[in-house]
Amino acid sequence: MEWFVAEDYSLGRLLVTEGLAAIYLVAFLGAVHQFRPLVGSDGMMPIPRFLRAVPFARAPSVFHFHYSDRFFAAVAWTGAGLALATLLGATQFMPLAACMLVWLVLWILYLSIVNVSQIWYSFGWESLLLEAGFLAIFLGNSSVGPPILVLIAVRWLLFRLEFGAGLIKMRGDKCWRDLTCLYYHHETQPMPGPLSWYFHRMPKRLHRLEVLGNHFAQLVMPFGLFAPQPVAAIAAAVMIITQLWLVASGNFSWLNWITIVLGLSVIPDSVFEMVVPVSLPEGSSSAPLYFVVLVVAVTALVVVLSYWPIRNMISHGQRMNASFNSWHLVNTYGAFGSVTKVRYEVIVEGTSDSAITAQSEWKEYEFKGKPGDVNRRPRQFAPYHLRLDWLFWFIPISPGYADPWFPAFVERLLRNDRDTLKLLRHNPFPDAPPQHVRARLYRYRFTTWKERRETGAWWKREPV
Incomplete structure (x- = not known):
């Protein structure tokens, strides 16, 4: 044949x-x-x-x-x-x-x-x-x-x-x-x-x-x-x-x-x-x-x-990524039909203070892949997929992506859940879990050549 x-x-x-x-x-x-x-x-x-x-x-x-x-x-x-x-x-x-x-x-x-x-x-x-x-x-x-x-x-x-x-x-x-x-x-x-x-x-x-x-x-x-x-x-x-x-x-x-x-x-x-x-x-x-x-x-x-x-x-209403059957056979594909012009990041912080005051010290959780510390150079992870980090990117674009996993994520931080903390790069509360956790929104942008030379930072961020 x-x-x-x-x-x-x-x-x-x-x-x-x-x-x-x-x-x-x-x-x-x-x-x-x-x-x-x-x-x-x-x-x-x-x-x-x-x-x-x-x-x-x-x-x-x-x-x-x-x-x-x-x-x-x-x-x-x-x-x-x-x-x-x-x-x-x-x-x-x-x-x-x-x-x-x-x-x-x-x-x-x-x-x-x-x-x-x-x-x-x-x-x-x-x-x-x-x-x-x-x-x-x-x-x-x-x-x-x-x-x-x-x-x-x-x-x-x-x-x-x-x-x-x-x-x-x-x-x-x-x-x-x-x-x-x-x-x-x-x-x-x-x-x-x-x-x-x-x-x-x-x-x-x-x-x-x-x-x-x-x-x-x-x-x-x-x-x-x-x-x-x-x-x-x-x-x-x-x-x-x-x-x-x-x-x-x-x-x-x-x-x-x-x-x-x-x-x-x-x-x-x-x-x-x-x-x-x-x-x-x-x-x-x-x-x-x-x-x-x-x-x-x-x-x-x-x-x-x-x-x-x-x-x-x-179709004029083309779907970006879709499976037309539950076996994922012969699918349709596409990526980045729209491009975000401004980068926002959700930064998660915790404090050991039982009562929150203006003097409370908030410590930042650091993730493996998503931007956080402005002085930390982005890392190469692909083809490995950091699923938690990736979903964080969607929250500022559409907060609905945070439901229902984000409240569950925060609850696990409040009890220092060992498996959840393994997904993170740094836990600022190694001895005891925080008393409170909050999420803040920042605008991130890459530094300019001049800013990079002067500060060594890869990112510049401003609280939103």
């Missing part, structure tokens, strides 16, 4: 599966380290309470059959172990059916976590990992040649990811059309990185070029993915370079990295071998009948489910 195999894409397939395994590993480890204070039995938004209110059909998950914090930890550690084994190449030497089973289990376990973790897992990159992880089940391993239908489905996913993001920008904030959005975005993005200050301080003409390059990568290049080679590889390379620029300029969880991984599937082995002298066997051109049937069936499923994302993309 020569029609079934995509010649010259064995290395591309390997890079995709290895890359997805690495992202799965990061995602599962993030769940291990953060779930207890966020969604555990005593968390801010407990999973048991969610399970009582939401049926399996609306949120498919193994946790509908049983939940305990120990079981959640077992699920997350199992996912991390399988992802690590895959990353180390174990599935490449398994029988094809066993390899597919490993990828299926990875998908089921992460789907189970996403579907019950509520607002903490409500971002587009969760659906993106699930959709890409589902397709990886049918990419096969070294025992078979890369199935061309699945590789086309991967390109279709990459097209929707990039083109959808481009459309949402052109339909959204006016600054994307007049090329001024990046006058602000590097400073006001959810979680700046160590180089964001420098990106923000680039000349405005370079910011306009950044926006033009973004529009070219997201609105023009996606159509090249379905062109003959080398056009498709060039289109993918442009997207990869653009995503690496975004990796350097901020922290966006694994959104950029998974886009890069998907782009690698478009580049033929002959191009990789020009850069790195590595070659792989193409795999057998004859695939088992069950594998062929499954690949054809999944391709048909993708075609049918694509109706909803296509309708969304051509």
Whole structure:
């Protein structure tokens, strides 16, 4: 069945599966380290309470059959172990059916976590990992040649990811059309990185070029993915370079990295071998009948489910990130349709004084990723996702994002909850919990070159 195999894409397939395994590993480890204070039995938004209110059909998950914090930890550690084994190449030497089973289990376990973790897992990159992880089940391993239908489905996913993001920008904030959005975005993005200050301080003409390059990568290049080679590889390379620029300029969880991984599937082995002298066997051109049937069936499923994302993309009321089914298959994507022009930060403080007076000493809680101390340089965390820090960014934009988790967060600070404090960089009350906690709103901006030289500070802030 020569029609079934995509010649010259064995290395591309390997890079995709290895890359997805690495992202799965990061995602599962993030769940291990953060779930207890966020969604555990005593968390801010407990999973048991969610399970009582939401049926399996609306949120498919193994946790509908049983939940305990120990079981959640077992699920997350199992996912991390399988992802690590895959990353180390174990599935490449398994029988094809066993390899597919490993990828299926990875998908089921992460789907189970996403579907019950509520607002903490409500971002587009969760659906993106699930959709890409589902397709990886049918990419096969070294025992078979890369199935061309699945590789086309991967390109279709990459097209929707990039083109959808481009459309949402052109339909959204006016600054994307007049090329001024990046006058602000590097400073006001959810979680700046160590180089964001420098990106923000680039000349405005370079910011306009950044926006033009973004529009070219997201609105023009996606159509090249379905062109003959080398056009498709060039289109993918442009997207990869653009995503690496975004990796350097901020922290966006694994959104950029998974886009890069998907782009690698478009580049033929002959191009990789020009850069790195590595070659792989193409795999057998004859695939088992069950594998062929499954690949054809999944391709048909993708075609049918694509109706909803296509309708969304051509709609004037385009949704930014959405799943049209509870299994997170064939979703729609987009990011930053609007750009905030001013950065506000919620700063949480506590005091040991039992009675609050004008002389009360308030000590500030320091978070791992979100801005706080003006002298602290932003850190690089992506592809790891700091879920608490990320949600804090939304509160000044729409206070509704703080309900119901923020009051629960404050209550845990008032009792020095150990698991909650692990999410923070610094607890100013190590010996005894504070008597009172308050939240203050500040306006933050990056310092100028002059202010940076004179004070050493990365931020300047004013109370609001």
